[in-house]
Amino acid sequence: MDLTRPDLPRPDRPRPDDVTRPDPTSPEPTRPDLARPAEICLVGLSAPGHVFPCLGLARELVDRGHRVAYAVTERFAATVAATGAEPLLCPETLPLDTDLAALASDPVKLTTLLFEESVAALPSLLEHYGRGGAAAPELVLHDSGAYAGVVLAHRLGVPAVQLATHMITEDWSDADGGAQSAVFTSEAARSYAARFREWLTANGMPDTSPDDLDRPRRALALVPSAMQPDVGSLDPAVYSFVGAGPDGRVGRERWSRPADAEQVVLVSLGSGFTRRPHVYRACVEAFGGRPGWHVVLQIGRHVLLEELGELPGNVETHDWVPQAAVLAEADLFVTHAGMGGSQEGLAFGVPMVAVPQALDQFDNADRLCALGVARRLDNQAFTARALRRAAGELLDDPAMPARLAALRAAVRADGGPRRAADLVEREVAAVRG
Numbered sequence: 001m002d003l004t005r006p007d008l009p010r011p012d013r014p015r016p017d018d019v020t021r022p023d024p025t026s027p028e029p030t031r032p033d034l035a036r037p038a039e040i041c042l043v044g045l046s047a048p049g050h051v052f053p054c055l056g057l058a059r060e061l062v063d064r065g066h067r068v069a070y071a072v073t074e075r076f077a078a079t080v081a082a083t084g085a086e087p088l089l090c091p092e093t094l095p096l097d098t099d100l101a102a103l104a105s106d107p108v109k110l111t112t113l114l115f116e117e118s119v120a121a122l123p124s125l126l127e128h129y130g131r132g133g134a135a136a137p138e139l140v141l142h143d144s145g146a147y148a149g150v151v152l153a154h155r156l157g158v159p160a161v162q163l164a165t166h167m168i169t170e171d172w173s174d175a176d177g178g179a180q181s182a183v184f185t186s187e188a189a190r191s192y193a194a195r196f197r198e199w200l201t202a203n204g205m206p207d208t209s210p211d212d213l214d215r216p217r218r219a220l221a222l223v224p225s226a227m228q229p230d231v232g233s234l235d236p237a238v239y240s241f242v243g244a245g246p247d248g249r250v251g252r253e254r255w256s257r258p259a260d261a262e263q264v265v266l267v268s269l270g271s272g273f274t275r276r277p278h279v280y281r282a283c284v285e286a287f288g289g290r291p292g293w294h295v296v297l298q299i300g301r302h303v304l305l306e307e308l309g310e311l312p313g314n315v316e317t318h319d320w321v322p323q324a325a326v327l328a329e330a331d332l333f334v335t336h337a338g339m340g341g342s343q344e345g346l347a348f349g350v351p352m353v354a355v356p357q358a359l360d361q362f363d364n365a366d367r368l369c370a371l372g373v374a375r376r377l378d379n380q381a382f383t384a385r386a387l388r389r390a391a392g393e394l395l396d397d398p399a400m401p402a403r404l405a406a407l408r409a410a411v412r413a414d415g416g417p418r419r420a421a422d423l424v425e426r427e428v429a430a431v432r433g
Helices: 016-020 048-063 074-081 107-130 147-156 179-183 187-202 210-214 277-287 323-327 339-347 361-370 384-395 400-413 416-432
Strands: 039-043 067-072 086-089 139-143 160-164 219-221 239-241 263-268 293-298 315-318 332-335 352-354 374-376
Touching: 039 048, 039 107, 039 147, 048 067, 048 074, 048 139, 048 160, 048 339, 048 416, 067 074, 067 107, 074 086, 086 107, 107 147, 107 187, 139 147, 139 416, 147 160, 187 210, 219 416, 239 416, 263 277, 263 323, 277 293, 277 384, 323 339, 332 339, 332 384, 339 352, 339 361, 339 400, 352 361, 352 384, 361 374, 374 384
Parallel strands: 039 067, 039 139, 067 086, 139 160, 160 219, 219 239, 263 293, 263 332, 293 315, 332 352, 352 374
Antiparallel strands: none
């Protein structure tokens, strides 16, 4: 695979490096004068869409001299280590090597998988900090799905700050029980909730419920404010919308735009819901063999090339692609509207055709459409003809460049890792008094 980026970027598009610098007009909190580096534990959820958004913050904290221990599975250890953080290895329980489509309609089972990862991770974390040589953290940062982080902070007697990798709605902070309560009606759901309460009680938190963990004391939202429909109604003392910014890989990965490509289309359904050969075939039919068009097709590990039929020369296929590097050169993004892909599409100013597959992807797709930078095509409506029509509407819209530019500016104005690190330092300063 040729991943060599051309020497000169297209003049109307931001370089990958550009998204590493927040808008200088963005209001920044005053950085506290910390007398010594902080000891910070970051407890992640070991899935790509959760690890990658946290990498920029981890790198920024390390670059400032702080010591960051990042709890993650062996699968992501090297990625985490590249930021300068110390990987704390935890058991892997999520079925990342399987296509997750079968779980898409079972939110209780998916939530149970997250819970079971936390149950498996907590003993490793407690053992690490129980050793004489491991400095106790002053602060625990944790992914919103990494419940072990909340429990670890309680056990160690230190504050926790949530890193929210999802869209935050008023339901998540609603006093009647949070968004997840609606699915807690079946026998399986009641069993899950009972196990969760038993786990919390065993760890000294008898008065805490699963829903309480979705109402953090303090949270940094790693999803851009532009993607947050309820940003104006949430308590700013609890939620700060910083955006994820670069994930630490941007600027290091490369992809070359073919010299004869007038339009580049990136097709990626992420890492968990990639068993969609009909989507890939429709993309090939829509753009394959068209003069001036080039298609970058990420098909994952669960689709065989034979299932796609004969591929024209302007279609390149890969199990995985360096998404940010390709988006820096792309003109159209066919995406499942996962939160990571959605915000990268906004950050690089690429119009999107959203093909949501599960979970929050449907809401994300609708939000992108409401922002005027996407068209939504569900699986049953995804045909070559519908795709060409949606692509034409997006690429021929004379107002699209200005709309994309405004959203790019809004994403950068959130501040990204630099502002997030400033806020983390303020939390540390408050702990030290």
